[in-house]
Amino acid sequence: MGILERISEIEKEMARTQKNKATEYHLGLLKAKLARLRAQLLEPQGKAGPKGEGFDVMKSGDARVALIGFPSVGKSTLLNVLTSTHSESASYEFTTLTCIPGVIEYNGANIQLLDLPGIIEGAAQGKGRGRQVIGVARTADLVMMMLDATKGDVQRELLEKELESVGIRLNKRKPNIYFKIKKGGGLSFNSTVPLTNCNEKLVQMILHEYKVLFREDCTADEFIDVVVGNRMYMPCVFDQPYSPLFEQVYNKIDQISIEEVDRIARQPHSVVVSCNMRLNLEYLLEVLWEYLALVRVYTKKRGERPDFEGGLILRRGCTVEHVCHNIHRTLVQQFKYALVWGRSVKYSPQRVGLNHQMCHDDVIQVIKK
Numbered sequence: 001m002g003i004l005e006r007i008s009e010i011e012k013e014m015a016r017t018q019k020n021k022a023t024e025y026h027l028g029l030l031k032a033k034l035a036r037l038r039a040q041l042l043e044p045q046g047k048a049g050p051k052g053e054g055f056d057v058m059k060s061g062d063a064r065v066a067l068i069g070f071p072s073v074g075k076s077t078l079l080n081v082l083t084s085t086h087s088e089s090a091s092y093e094f095t096t097l098t099c100i101p102g103v104i105e106y107n108g109a110n111i112q113l114l115d116l117p118g119i120i121e122g123a124a125q126g127k128g129r130g131r132q133v134i135g136v137a138r139t140a141d142l143v144m145m146m147l148d149a150t151k152g153d154v155q156r157e158l159l160e161k162e163l164e165s166v167g168i169r170l171n172k173r174k175p176n177i178y179f180k181i182k183k184g185g186g187l188s189f190n191s192t193v194p195l196t197n198c199n200e201k202l203v204q205m206i207l208h209e210y211k212v213l214f215r216e217d218c219t220a221d222e223f224i225d226v227v228v229g230n231r232m233y234m235p236c237v238f239d240q241p242y243s244p245l246f247e248q249v250y251n252k253i254d255q256i257s258i259e260e261v262d263r264i265a266r267q268p269h270s271v272v273v274s275c276n277m278r279l280n281l282e283y284l285l286e287v288l289w290e291y292l293a294l295v296r297v298y299t300k301k302r303g304e305r306p307d308f309e310g311g312l313i314l315r316r317g318c319t320v321e322h323v324c325h326n327i328h329r330t331l332v333q334q335f336k337y338a339l340v341w342g343r344s345v346k347y348s349p350q351r352v353g354l355n356h357q358m359c360h361d362d363v364i365q366v367i368k369k
């Protein structure tokens with residue numbers, strides 16, 4: 001039996017099974033099986049399979065952003081206006097058939113933008129090029145969900161469902177469960193909080209050769225996510241409490257009323273643009289930068305001006321130590337202190353140590369021993 005058939009068998013069985021206390025464990029097992037099969041479906045199919053061709057794009061630059069959306073929402077048009085790469089765009093669906101990489105140059109960073117074929121409902125089950133597209137999306141630092149503003153809210157819901165079903169978790173942070181294969185076999189189960197959804201018996205049913213420690217009160221679904229282990233918690237999709245959860249880009253706002261533009265723009269985590277009319281693209285880039293949490297730091301040598309041409313691109317939260325590693329592998333060993341100018345310090349310059357956190361556009365001079 002093929003994977004698809006097995007999935008549909010299990011789905012049928014789940015539909016047949018009434019949901020109550022007595023069947024809870026059985027359903028949990030089925031869910032776990034289903035999740036594992038779906039994961040298999042997304043695995044590379046070997047050389048002969050339909051996986052590769054045109055989708056194996058080298059990672060390059062400081063971050064990778066994938067464009068996901070239904071056909072003809074304007075993904076290729078966006079690539080064309082934001083990068084110097086050309087990707088065919090046309091009014092018919094499935095114009096793009098492979099993965100087309102371009103580079104957005106912004107704040108001195110090179111952000112790789114991947115144009116992808118449109119996905120359709122059922123992509124997760126391998127329809128269209130869904131599997132390949134989703135495979136690429138999983139390699140990205142950020143997924144931009146592109147939507148056609150003229151199509152209302154339907155597209156967003158469908159797309160979210162599609163992504164959820166392949167284990168791309170939008171707007172959810174990773175459940176706090178420690179989970180590891182035990183060398184000697186058998187299950188060791190613990191929790192640091194009272195559990196209301198899961199218990200040892202359920203966990204034991206799902207697996208029996210791991211070490212499990214619940215650090216929070218998770219649902220069975222969340223637990224299975226951790227077990228299957230291939231769940232992605234996309235930063236777009238961001239998992240930090242102070243950041244927006246995920247972002248949708250609504251294109252073609254030139255086609256809708258100003259009231260509708262206003263309504264969509266006020267929805268949380270939504271950016272409205274028109275690729276054709278070049279509307280609001282600068283703001284889209286700002287948002288992108290925020291989501292990627294990139295930081296640019298300039299270096300300076302004693303008695304010289306900062307190197308404003310060659311800024312270093314790092315992640316938010318980076319420290320002087322990260323900067324040193326970025327400059328040279330052995331610099332940390334020779335480090336005495338650093339002078340920093342910019343928003344991360346009270347006085348410019350200020351003498352700081354390796355643990356000091358850098359801000360965007362700071363200047364740093366490293367003093368060696």
Ligand SMILES: Nc1nc2c(ncn2[C@@H]2O[C@H](COP(=O)(O)OP(=O)(O)OP(=O)(O)O)[C@@H](O)[C@H]2O)c(=O)[nH]1
Nearest residue numbers: 072073074075076077089090094095096118275276
């Ligand atoms: N009115 C309007 N049309 C747009 C806009 N952006 C793109 N389009 C049009 O939408 C159509 C589809 O654009 P594409 O860039 O090919 O869309 P896609 O998402 O790459 O499509 P596939 O590769 O087929 O999935 C083209 O006819 C574009 O000219 C826009 O901002 N406004």
Ligand SMILES: [K+]
Nearest residue numbers: 072090092095
């Ligand atoms: K198209």
Ligand SMILES: [Mg+2]
Nearest residue numbers: 075076095096
């Ligand atoms: Mg396209």
